[in-house]
Amino acid sequence: MAESASNGTSSGGAPGRTRVALVFGGQSTEHEISCLTAACVAGAIDTDRFEVHGIGIAKSGTWHRMELADVEALRTDDGTLPALGDDAPCAALIRRPDGVVMAGVEDDRLVDPVGVDVALVLLHGAYGEDGTIQGQFEMLGLPYVGSGVAASAVGMDKHLMKVALAAAGMPIGPYEVLLPGQWVSDPVACCDRVAARLRFPVFVKPARGGSSVGIVRVTDPSGLADAIAYAHRFDPKVVVEEGFVKAREVECAVLGPRERAGLPRTSRPGEIVVHTDDAFYDYEAKYLPKSGEVDLRVPAELDEAVEARVRELAAGSFEAIGAEGLARVDTFVTADGEVVVNEVNTMPGFTQLSMFPSLWQASGIDYRSLITDLLDQALGREVGVIR
Ligand SMILES: Nc1ncnc2c1ncn2[C@@H]1O[C@H](COP(=O)(O)OP(=O)(O)O)[C@@H](O)[C@H]1O
Ligand SMILES: [Mg+2]
CATH class of the missing domain: 3.40.50.20 (Rossmann fold)
Incomplete structure (x- = not known):
């Protein structure tokens, strides 16, 4: 050329x-x-x-x-x-x-x-x-800007992410992984294992999905096979999780350290409130919400100790997967105030109205400054494994 x-x-x-x-x-x-x-x-x-x-x-x-x-x-x-x-x-x-x-x-x-x-x-x-x-x-x-190769790959895979979070002592919910070969060779055994080990309702998820695509809430064992077959259309690896009932969905935004030697920075947490019964934060609720169906509460109304715990787990989860730059850590807060990590998103929604920028806005960093912060972090970091 x-x-x-x-x-x-x-x-x-x-x-x-x-x-x-x-x-x-x-x-x-x-x-x-x-x-x-x-x-x-x-x-x-x-x-x-x-x-x-x-x-x-x-x-x-x-x-x-x-x-x-x-x-x-x-x-x-x-x-x-x-x-x-x-x-x-x-x-x-x-x-x-x-x-x-x-x-x-x-x-x-x-x-x-x-x-x-x-x-x-x-x-x-x-x-x-x-x-x-x-x-x-x-x-x-x-x-x-953002996480490197390994952290991005781990953050994308709900199975590997749970392995990394658990190894770092982060609290996560009970789950089962259905590897591609296991489902293809013996689907009945897969369903039996899930039904024996997890309490219903469960959430069946493609391991490497996003935006809730392919996720189904299943209330009893009779619905498992169809839900797993559906998730399988999006990813040959499927994760099934015990559902948290009546838990609040609380999210925390994380930025990498300002200084190379520093610690991750966490925002005030926010809450997703889905108003319809039995609904969850699915694709439609995320991008095509009917008015009044979903509220983002920024900041979330939480007891001081629960807010501190969410922020502690958000920083810990960021470090557990080796994230850099930015991430949004999503948690469930149970009725008795226990905080459990759901997932780490290494490229969270980032429109002006999305949760991540809104959380930083409520924590003293406006949208323009947030973009500058991310670019400054990236410019201050070396690329590659040969240092
Ligand atoms: N174990 C669970 N208990 C209760 N609700 C869940 C559970 N897992 C997922 N959900 C619901 O499904 C939504 C999407 O699941 P999530 O794991 O966050 O997938 P995605 O990566 O597509 O965002 C969550 O925001 C929540 O509303
Ligand atoms: Mg999510």
Whole structure:
């Protein structure tokens, strides 16, 4: 391929600004929400400090170059969600001796190369939150916001996450893992094991899902086989958990340490309140809530000791999976005030109205400062395993 400029660091922006590759969209079921997030971030990022170049990943997986205004224009306020097509010019990231360059691709030429200093990855789910794209940035030698390869992969897998949390002494609920071979070779034995070891209701989940996709609440053993077969459509590995009945869903936002030697920082916790009986925080409740069905309470009304416990477990869970940058730790608070960790999300919802930014807003860090904090953390960190 020919390249139209000899120097990969042309920018057109003010000198001295940090050049950010804003990566969003993606191949997962959370493509649309990622596009909306990118539009929110593009509108709020401190452009005196940061020069932003977008990389929109279409659902097909192709990468497209987009400028800041194009990303901002994806914003919707009418309840619909934006998505990317395949038509914009393609984008390439290339490692050169003097740094990483992003370029457009036209026919067989690279055009308008710009140097980039850091990637702000706003992807959720498969190929975004699971360590795969993080590995790509490690290979490029490009610092990036958020957890590394291993923590992202562990955070994505509800089985491995529970193993890491339990090993670090974090309280988690009873569960059974159905490995792919076990379910295929003897489904009856799988159902019998679950029914013998767990109290109903149970939650049947694809191990590496997100946004509640594929999750079914099962009230008695007769519903198990269908629910497991359904979860199996999304992931050959299935996790079944004992359901917490009448527990409150309390979430805590975590930021990595400001200083390299510091501890993770935790926000005031918030609460998800789902008002319909027997409903849970499923895909519809997350993205298409009917009015009055779901409330986010920020901050949550909790006893001081329970709030302190949630924050302690949030920091402990962040460290247990080796998270970096940011994470949202979701807990159940039982009727007698016991706190149990449900999951760690290494790329939590990040629109202006999402729980994670709302929790930091209530804890003294506004949306713009939050974006700057994440980029500063990424820039202060070395990439790769060879230190
Ligand atoms: N063990 C459980 N007890 C009670 N409710 C649960 C349990 N597991 C999941 N849920 C409900 O299902 C929702 C989605 O489950 P979660 O494990 O958080 O999956 P996802 O990674 O898709 O967000 C939770 O927010 C909660 O409402
Ligand atoms: Mg969840």
